[in-house]
Amino acid sequence: MSTDGIRPPARELPAAQRDALRHAERLCWWTLLWVSLASTLMYLSMGGSQAMKTALVEDMLSLVPPIAFLVASRFRRKGVDAEYITGRERAFDINFLISAVALTGVGLALVYDSLHTLLTATRPVVGSVVVAGHAVWQGWIMMAALAASAVPPVILGRRKLELARQLQLKPLHTDADVGKADWMTAAAGIVGVAGIGFGLWWADATAALVIAGSVLHDGVTNLRGAVRDLHDARPQQLDRSDPDPLPERLCTRIAALPWVEGCAVRLHEEGLHVSGLVMLRNRTLTAAQAEEVRAAARAVDWRLDQIDVSLDPE
Amino acid sequence: MLGACDGYPRDADAMTAKAAQRGMRVGASHDPPWLLVAADGTVGGPEAALAERFADAHGYALTWVPGGHDALMRDLARARLHAVAGGHHPDSPWKPDVGWSQPLRVRASPDGPMPERRIALPPGQSAWHLAFDRYLLAQDAAP
Numbered sequence: 001m002s003t004d005g006i007r008p009p010a011r012e013l014p015a016a017q018r019d020a021l022r023h024a025e026r027l028c029w030w031t032l033l034w035v036s037l038a039s040t041l042m043y044l045s046m047g048g049s050q051a052m053k054t055a056l057v058e059d060m061l062s063l064v065p066p067i068a069f070l071v072a073s074r075f076r077r078k079g080v081d082a083e084y085i086t087g088r089e090r091a092f093d094i095n096f097l098i099s100a101v102a103l104t105g106v107g108l109a110l111v112y113d114s115l116h117t118l119l120t121a122t123r124p125v126v127g128s129v130v131v132a133g134h135a136v137w138q139g140w141i142m143m144a145a146l147a148a149s150a151v152p153p154v155i156l157g158r159r160k161l162e163l164a165r166q167l168q169l170k171p172l173h174t175d176a177d178v179g180k181a182d183w184m185t186a187a188a189g190i191v192g193v194a195g196i197g198f199g200l201w202w203a204d205a206t207a208a209l210v211i212a213g214s215v216l217h218d219g220v221t222n223l224r225g226a227v228r229d230l231h232d233a234r235p236q237q238l239d240r241s242d243p244d245p246l247p248e249r250l251c252t253r254i255a256a257l258p259w260v261e262g263c264a265v266r267l268h269e270e271g272l273h274v275s276g277l278v279m280l281r282n283r284t285l286t287a288a289q290a291e292e293v294r295a296a297a298r299a300v301d302w303r304l305d306q307i308d309v310s311l312d313p314e
Numbered sequence: 315m316l317g318a319c320d321g322y323p324r325d326a327d328a329m330t331a332k333a334a335q336r337g338m339r340v341g342a343s344h345d346p347p348w349l350l351v352a353a354d355g356t357v358g359g360p361e362a363a364l365a366e367r368f369a370d371a372h373g374y375a376l377t378w379v380p381g382g383h384d385a386l387m388r389d390l391a392r393a394r395l396h397a398v399a400g401g402h403h404p405d406s407p408w409k410p411d412v413g414w415s416q417p418l419r420v421r422a423s424p425d426g427p428m429p430e431r432r433i434a435l436p437p438g439q440s441a442w443h444l445a446f447d448r449y450l451l452a453q454d455a456a457p
Contacts, residue, residue: 122411122437123326123327123391123393123436123437123438123439124437124438125410125411125412125413125437125438126323126413126438126440126443127413127414127415127435127443127447128416128443128444128447128448130416130451133451133455134448134451135416135444135447135448135450135451137323137440137444139323139440196323196326196438196440197322197323197324197440198322198323198324199323199324199325199326199327199328199438199440199441200326201326201438
């Protein structure tokens with residue numbers, strides 16, 4: 001096959017960002033290890049608590065973003081080839097869509113489950129376990145397991161959030177967000193189990209419903225984000241708040257070139273990068289001028305990758 | 315004893331208080347040789363004796379409610395019974411819906427086998443469940 005038309009490889013990440021990506025991958029491996037251990041601990045101690053079951057599902061779910069991050073990161077590194085002629089920068093967008101669909105689906109299932117438990121007034125079963133020859137209320141063990149499960153997401157989540165903010169890594173920010181939902185889930189689970197101890201059977205299912213609501217909210221928010229990304233919508237800031245100042249900065253920089261009579265930009269995100277079109281309100285454009293625009297764009301921000309330049313005299 | 319704080323954990327439907335005030339109502343499902351329900355409704359066997367010893371130790375009156383296993387388990391799930399003895403199958407569909415005691419460690423004859431058998435307890439009644447299990451463990455520890 002001819003190599004004509006193959007897009008140049010994506011812009012190399014700056015050294016700091018490259019290191020950050022490696023660091024993020026190591027954090028993801030740690031997340032997988034700790035969350036797996038915490039989930040096993042919760043499974044072994046969960047009894048009949050609805051809130052704890054919900055917290056366990058949330059825990060298992062929080063494995064999806066780091067797994068998807070690791071897969072996407074590896075896939076992205078393969079870059080441009082004869083099959084993927086425009087590169088694999090969108091691997092993180094696909095990872096994001098997968099996580100969002102998983103979160104939304106499970107959120108819906110959990111809301112249904114908790115509502116069903118509440119409406120049918122099902123009493124949660126919390127028995128006893130034998131510790132050193134004594135029968136101990138299982139609720140104590142469940143609360144301890146939930147508290148232990150909250151520690152890794154707090155520590156890893158803070159680190160990921162710092163890294164994501166510092167280096168504008170949106171997929172890592174999503175992962176950290178899910179981690180935050182994770183420890184909040186554990187806290188709500190503890191309240192639910194403590195409620196069972198007070199004889200409040202509905203406390204558990206209500207806590208589960210609150211958790212399920214938060215999972216669903218995360219899922220829907222991320223799903224909207226994923227749909228935006230797949231439609232090449234305008235770039236958003238790291239926490240998905242509007243607007244990203246990057247297009248404005250680029251436009252100002254290009255308009256400052258002495259020969260430019262006016263400009264507009266149409267940018268979209270592609271994984272870690274931002275690409276798009278710069279439209280100049282000039283009547284003519286030389287190859288040298290187009291290259292000057294691209295060079296100016298690259299100097300504005302490391303995220304700006306593939307910039308096409310065209311004329312838009314209107 | 316570990317975790318034996320007064321008043322915590324509690325029952326969702328005050329089963330402990332009801333046992334003290336009105337007596338224990340225990341479902342009996344014919345399951346020889348562990349639990350025997352005679353034609354006249356009299357209940358016997360090693361599991362029945364265990365439930366009676368528990369009631370005596372706590373000063374509760376005990377009323378046996380003989381019946382079909384599913385009907386008894388339905389009542390147990392709604393906290394209308396304090397326990398159901400006999401008739402439990404290891405793959406019982408009721409398994410996740412009700413509580414299960416610690417193993418009973420009873421024999422049908424002095425040197426007979428001691429399979430793992432449990433009594434079903436109402437869900438959501440943490441204090442009641444814990445008291446029953448503590449009694450069973452104390453029995454095991456007794457010489």
